[in-house]
Amino acid sequence: MNKIFLFDALREATDEEMQRDKSVFVLGEDVGHYGGSYKVTKDLHVKYGDIRVLDTPIAENSFMGMAIGTAMTGLRPIVEGMNMSFLLLAFNQISNNAGMLPYTSGGNFSIPLVIRGPGGVGKQLGAEHSQRLEAYFQAIPGLKIVACSTPHNAKGLLKSAIRDNNPVIMFEHVLLYNLKNDVPSEEYFLPLDKAELVRSGNEITIITYSRMRYHVIQAVDILLKDGYDPEVIDLISLKPIDIESIAKSIKKTHKLIIVEECMKTGGIAAEIIAQVNDQYFDFLDSNIIRLSSQDIPTPYNGNLEKATVVQPQQIVEAVKSMLS
Known part of the structure; x- marks a missing residue:
């Protein structure tokens, strides 16, 4: 067992899956050279390059649409929302495209997409940065939604989400990134549908x-x-x-x-x-x-x-x- 921070557990999961599968890539605001708002993607651009760890413009609807398009054509994108509150700007893409395309295409497309990032009430982040969007997205058919709470389940859930062929939204709490706990040193996965x-x-x-x-x-x-x-x-x-x-x-x-x-x-x-x-x-x-x-x-x-x-x-x- 290794005792690591929750943000490091997420980084390990991302790194392991990117190393295993060249179709996995990360995109979002400041995920590359800056390493992500909470350092989940720190230094991954050095290892995998600027295309597989792609810094995007501040345009959530645009890069979410791009991620869904790449998922349709065989890649496995991981979208980091700098703050999950901002993903309301991509609500149409997530609901009408990611959630529904496997159905509306008659099964011709799968959307192996992971959307993850910080949310919840932090310490004086203000109303627009303290959103809890889980109930917004829960009503959308075709999505899977998980909320991690420990370094152990954060890593196991993210690895499972990346390998899943359906769109998965993973909520991380802004105040839990510095939570430190034991994580197995060997590879493991956790189910996306179990309490x-x-x-x-x-x-x-x-x-x-x-x-x-x-x-x-x-x-x-x-x-x-x-x-x-x-x-x-x-x-x-x-x-x-x-x-x-x-x-x-x-x-x-x-x-x-x-x-x-x-x-x-x-x-x-x-x-x-x-x-x-x-x-x-x-x-x-x-x-x-x-x-x-x-x-x-x-x-x-x-x-x-x-x-x-x-x-x-x-x-x-x-x-x-x-x-x-």
Whole structure:
């Protein structure tokens, strides 16, 4: 095992896949000589050249369209969004082209495309740089969506995404790049459609993903001292949602709390609640609680920004309220 940063895990995955397969290349703003906003592509241009690590103009719709075109013709592009918020400028290309071309072409084209980059609420990045776009893209047919949360799953998921023949969006949280943890030294892959059981418990199921995994872990540390026994699941796959893993847990605990950084209205939690109520309502002993960000643009002010996002103490209170 090697203890590395999350951004290094992503860099290793990219490097290994580029070395293995000459059809893999990276493009995006400042991915080349600058090494990417968070150094995920640092020095790769030295090893692979300026064509396979391609610096693009500030024109998201243009280089996303180019990436989709190259995927149609046999290459395997990795698009880095300097900030995932900017990908709204390429929403048409991602939805109408990447997501739908395999279907509208009658199966004549596959789109082996990876779109990855930083998102989420950082530290005073302002509203336009604090977007959580997972719910925007979840409604688009033909896409796979994952959210990494550890160096281990970041590397395993990215390698699987690069080899997948479908378009995959991989959300990375801006505050997790400097997270350091163990990663196997041998090659490994992780499935793009499975949740991770973070902690086994019997009293209540807590579902989360991305940065909120760590807010949940902080809350669980407090709850354990008070004698509670929660089960924690990291979704990882946001499309498709691993409803089987969720159902297995609900059948054991009969109670469910969902913690997300996404907005409450139309968020990932809303989709989980709909699926659980449709298929597993009879296993619930109480109403599902969802803890989500407030439906407002993220404030620049640090204290106000913190107030918009779910904090560990809110999770503790929600668990105690449900179990009382």
